[in-house]
Amino acid sequence: MTISVDLKRLDHGRDLPLPAYQSELAAGLDLLAAVDGPLFLAPGERALVPTGLAMALPAGYEAQVRPRSGLAAKHGVTVLNTPGTIDADYRGEVKVILINLGQAPFEINRGDRIAQMVIAPVLQAEIREVDALPDTRRGAGGFGSTGHK
Numbered sequence: 001m002t003i004s005v006d007l008k009r010l011d012h013g014r015d016l017p018l019p020a021y022q023s024e025l026a027a028g029l030d031l032l033a034a035v036d037g038p039l040f041l042a043p044g045e046r047a048l049v050p051t052g053l054a055m056a057l058p059a060g061y062e063a064q065v066r067p068r069s070g071l072a073a074k075h076g077v078t079v080l081n082t083p084g085t086i087d088a089d090y091r092g093e094v095k096v097i098l099i100n101l102g103q104a105p106f107e108i109n110r111g112d113r114i115a116q117m118v119i120a121p122v123l124q125a126e127i128r129e130v131d132a133l134p135d136t137r138r139g140a141g142g143f144g145s146t147g148h149k
């Protein structure tokens with residue numbers, strides 16, 4: 001299914017290409033780093049990386065900021081708060097909280113594809129407080145209660 005999403009390139013991202021799906025049925029749009037110069041992430045270090053983008057999602061949708069598996073597998077670099085949540089009413093700059101969990105410093109340059117953004121439908125719940133919840137077979141069992149293998 002396809003929906004329209006309004007994206008705005010901010011001044012410091014004006015020269016960067018718009019995020020794009022990299023294959024016909026890709027789920028995520030790659031997000032680019034709108035940094036001025038190289039940004040070095042030491043092992044264990046994190047950074048709030050600008051994308052130079054703002055957006056307006058339709059009501060009923062969110063955008064999820066997710067890691068790229070290549071960066072994670074090759075360099076240990078991931079999105080700290082994955083999946084990051086972009087609310088439909090957010091008009092600020094989309095930023096990516098990257099963390100280097102690898103053992104070597106990681107360099108980010110302008111235009112590098114640092115994360116991906118998945119547009120997804122989201123429901124808002126109408127919360128009703130109750131005194132009792134319906135019984136189930138699982139009950140309060142969790143956290144490995146069904147076995148460990």
Ligand SMILES: O=c1ccn([C@H]2C[C@H](O)[C@@H](COP(=O)(O)OP(=O)(O)OP(=O)(O)O)O2)c(=O)[nH]1
Pocket residue numbers: 065081083084085086087088090093094095096097
């Ligand atoms: O990876 C992220 C996560 C969030 N945001 C922006 C969009 C989102 O709509 C807003 C708030 O995010 P969130 O609700 O996760 O953060 P918070 O700490 O709860 O901040 P707030 O009190 O502003 O909601 O920040 C990003 O740009 N990147």
Ligand SMILES: [Mg+2]
Pocket residue numbers: none
């Ligand atoms: Mg919040």
